[in-house]
Amino acid sequence: xxxxxxxxxxxxxxxxxxxxxxxxxxxxxxxxxxxxxxxxxxxxxxxxxxxxxxxxxxxxxxxxxxxxxxxxxxxxxxxxxxxxxxxxxxxxxxxxxxxxxxxxxxxxxxxxxxxxxxxxxxxxxxxxxxxxxxxxxxxxxxxxxxxxxxxxxxxxxxx
Amino acid sequence: xxxxxxxxxxxxxxxxxxxxxxxxxxxxxxxxxxxxxxxxxxxxxxxxxxxxxxxxxxxxxxxxxxxxxxxxxxxxxxxxxxxxxxxxxxxxxxxxxxxxxxxxxxxxxxxxxxxxxxxxxxxxxxxxxxxxxxxxxxxxxxxxxxxxxxxxxxxxxxxxxxxxxxxxxxxxxxxxxxxxxxxxxxxxxxxxxxxxxxxxxxxxxxxxxxxxxxxxxxxxxxxxxxxxxxxxxxxxxxxxxxxxxxxxxxxxxxxxxxxxxxxxxxxxxxxxxxxxxxxxxxxxxxxxxxxxxxxxxxxxxxxxxxxxxxxxxxxxxxxxxxxxxxxxxxxxxxxxxxxxxxxxxxxxxxxxxxxxxxxxxxxxxxxxxxxxxxxxxxxxxxxxxxxxxxxxxxxxxxxxxxxxxxxxxxxxxxxxxxxxxxxxxxxxxxxxxxxxxxxxxxxxxxxxxxxxxxxxxxxxxxxxxxxxxxxxxxxxxxxxxxxxxxxxxxxxxxxxxxxxxxxxxxxxxxxxxxxxxxxxxxxxxxxxxxxxxxxxxxxxxxxxxxxxxxxxxxxxxxxxxxxxxxxxxxxxxxxxxxxxxxxxxxxxxxx
Numbered sequence: 001x002x003x004x005x006x007x008x009x010x011x012x013x014x015x016x017x018x019x020x021x022x023x024x025x026x027x028x029x030x031x032x033x034x035x036x037x038x039x040x041x042x043x044x045x046x047x048x049x050x051x052x053x054x055x056x057x058x059x060x061x062x063x064x065x066x067x068x069x070x071x072x073x074x075x076x077x078x079x080x081x082x083x084x085x086x087x088x089x090x091x092x093x094x095x096x097x098x099x100x101x102x103x104x105x106x107x108x109x110x111x112x113x114x115x116x117x118x119x120x121x122x123x124x125x126x127x128x129x130x131x132x133x134x135x136x137x138x139x140x141x142x143x144x145x146x147x148x149x150x151x152x153x154x155x156x157x158x159x
Numbered sequence: 160x161x162x163x164x165x166x167x168x169x170x171x172x173x174x175x176x177x178x179x180x181x182x183x184x185x186x187x188x189x190x191x192x193x194x195x196x197x198x199x200x201x202x203x204x205x206x207x208x209x210x211x212x213x214x215x216x217x218x219x220x221x222x223x224x225x226x227x228x229x230x231x232x233x234x235x236x237x238x239x240x241x242x243x244x245x246x247x248x249x250x251x252x253x254x255x256x257x258x259x260x261x262x263x264x265x266x267x268x269x270x271x272x273x274x275x276x277x278x279x280x281x282x283x284x285x286x287x288x289x290x291x292x293x294x295x296x297x298x299x300x301x302x303x304x305x306x307x308x309x310x311x312x313x314x315x316x317x318x319x320x321x322x323x324x325x326x327x328x329x330x331x332x333x334x335x336x337x338x339x340x341x342x343x344x345x346x347x348x349x350x351x352x353x354x355x356x357x358x359x360x361x362x363x364x365x366x367x368x369x370x371x372x373x374x375x376x377x378x379x380x381x382x383x384x385x386x387x388x389x390x391x392x393x394x395x396x397x398x399x400x401x402x403x404x405x406x407x408x409x410x411x412x413x414x415x416x417x418x419x420x421x422x423x424x425x426x427x428x429x430x431x432x433x434x435x436x437x438x439x440x441x442x443x444x445x446x447x448x449x450x451x452x453x454x455x456x457x458x459x460x461x462x463x464x465x466x467x468x469x470x471x472x473x474x475x476x477x478x479x480x481x482x483x484x485x486x487x488x489x490x491x492x493x494x495x496x497x498x499x500x501x502x503x504x505x506x507x508x509x510x511x512x513x514x515x516x517x518x519x520x521x522x523x524x525x526x527x528x529x530x531x532x533x534x535x536x537x538x539x540x541x542x543x544x545x546x547x548x549x550x551x552x553x554x555x556x557x558x559x560x561x562x563x564x565x566x567x568x569x570x571x572x573x574x575x576x577x578x579x580x581x582x583x584x585x586x587x588x589x590x591x592x593x594x595x596x597x598x599x600x601x602x603x604x605x606x607x608x609x610x611x612x613x614x615x616x617x618x619x620x621x622x623x624x625x626x627x628x629x630x631x632x633x634x635x636x637x638x639x640x641x642x643x644x645x646x647x648x649x650x651x652x653x654x655x656x657x658x659x660x661x662x663x664x665x666x667x668x669x670x671x672x673x674x675x676x677x678x679x680x681x682x683x684x685x686x687x688x689x690x691x692x693x694x695x696x697x698x699x700x701x702x703x704x705x706x707x708x709x710x711x712x713x714x715x716x717x718x719x720x721x722x723x724x725x726x727x728x729x730x731x732x733x734x735x736x737x738x739x740x741x742x743x744x745x746x747x748x749x750x
């Protein structure tokens with residue numbers, strides 16, 4: 001007869017509360033709150049969205065509506081090392097798709113997925129603002145430019 | 160007031176500043192079609208996203224077409240609602256919508272009442288030239304509401320009513336682009352969300368994406384079963400709305416024909432929820448008098464304000480959102496459940512059948528009542544007090560299936576003993592009615608004097624939050640509030656939490672205007688005049704009754720004498736009162 005129970009670790013619960021509080025629990029700051037929360041956790045699982053909803057005093061459907069609308073937000077966990085491959089115009093022309101293929105065959109996962117050991121994940125994005133270095137990928141924010149597919153294996157080995 | 164002159168379809172019109180093209184055209188008798196636009200005027204329920212583009216019109220000098228529903232009239236504007244360009248654009252918009260809509264009107268629950276279907280007919284759509292991707296979602300069934308999201312046209316009326324009007328927020332738009340859809344958070348079933356099953360999403364849905372769980376076949380099956388007896392109860396608001404389904408004017412009071420129809424369908428016993436509404440007043444009124452008397456004697460532990468508990472969506476609301484205040488509402492069961500409890504005990508004994516051999520059905524203006532029937536606390540050994548509930552709309556369908564020409568039916572009377580009622584009971588169907596019925600009885604019980612006037616007009620009306628003071632001579636001046644719409648109820652709950660709520664007794668109903676516009680009533684398609692006509696009819700039905708105070712109902716007096724002994728006594732406590740549960744979403748913190 002009771003309402004649903006959401007399982008979450010106390011540490012994570014307090015962390016989300018802290019992020020929301022830093023925005024004064026203002027529902028108008030939802031996107032900023034989610035941005036920072038994802039920055040901390042790497043993704044936005046259901047239980048985290050539930051805490052955000054509670055803190056900002058809005059229905060969890062509102063939170064989920066925003067998370068599912070913006071492609072930046074993800075509900076899937078990322079790897080310890082999150083790889084982003086740029087497929088913006090310049091990178092694409094310079095062979096960004098071949099870099100992506102090399103990563104996929106090396107790690108045996110598709111874009112949007114995580115390796116079974118949780119170490120790497122691959123995502124695709126459109127332009128990181130480093131077109132002069134095309135084709136580009138980033139790993140946890142570190143940029144690798146002027147790539148050729150043969151370099152991929154060596155770069156991954158550094159992690 | 161500043162006014163603006165403009166030309167629409169070659170005719171001049173003068174309208175107040177701020178008027179939309181849609182409203183200006185409507186006052187000239189020009190019927191620009193709309194789909195997402197929705198407004199129940201005077202009842203604060205609206206949706207104006209300007210998103211569907213069905214209402215586009217040509218404005219001379221403007222590059223693109225203008226959505227009439229959100230474009231304000233400007234001085235000397237020249238508008239063409241029926242130019243070839245506007246008509247073609249409107250048709251294209253509709254054809255695109257239809258290209259992603261299941262072509263199953265024949266078996267759709269909304270067929271004949273569907274605004275999209277009506278629009279296709281109005282615009283003369285004969286083919287859909289676009290072949291493209293189609294949405295495929297699973298049909299989701301909850302205790303009250305069926306969601307067939309393939310039919311959703313993303314007008315988002317349901318989202319407006321759920322979020323803004325009811326402040327519940329169970330359904331809304333998720334995802335983007337073609338996969339964008341109205342759904343729950345994380346695609347959960349409604350039962351696992353904060354949905355309170357008010358069904359207002361069904362009322363506003365223009366298509367068959369949201370409909371009620373249909374129990375008509377269960378009724379036909381049980382009536383045909385020789386091993387069971389069937390009894391039916393009919394809620395007050397049904398009798399002022401059912402006629403609309405048969406072409407009668409809104410506000411027709413059809414109690415006699417309704418009773419005759421139920422007998423013709425084949426129910427063994429046709430009873431009245433009005434009877435148990437009178438019983439509710441005896442119990443809830445006594446509880447109120449008890450709480451007030453203790454309070455006035457200085458007992459500060461008494462939970463005030465007391466709140467009504469007849470509305471099942473409202474009960475769901477405080478269990479899910481304000482469990483910390485769940486001691487404030489009356490413990491009295493709703494009239495539907497009081498009826499069920501008496502039917503399966505007192506009445507089953509009287510006709511010599513076991514409770515399992517008596518099928519108790521209710522006809523309700525409501526879909527939350529379907530959920531209420533299923534509550535575990537309203538079952539004995541798994542057998543529910545009310546087996547299932549059908550809406551006013553489902554009853555209309557049953558009447559049609561059973562070949563009954565409703566308008567030609569001679570009038571009939573409810574059966575005895577659970578059929579006699581008073582004017583105080585019938586007004587339960589409108590906002591303020593439970594309050595007025597309770598005050599009529601509380602006044603006479605407390606003062607031991609006859610009421611100088613029965614009509615408490617100060618408690619009537621169609622504003623969302625109303626307050627009134629009623630003086631009970633020698634006892635107290637009561638501060639009363641009447642609220643409908645759960646967004647309004649939330650305001651009151653916040654006042655109670657803050658300790659600033661000045662009222663002794665509060666009536667709450669979830670739906671606009673009370674049960675008269677419940678989630679199970681005939682579709683009004685945004686015509687507030689229909690609600691007003693039903694509202695007026697409720698008070699007419701009250702005025703027509705020979706007895707108008709619940710405690711004067713002879714059949715209620717008899718059941719206390721024969722069976723229940725006294726209001727709020729031991730037997731009543733067991734059969735007619737309930738408890739509420741904490742159903743708020745909680746976090747289970749792991750160390």
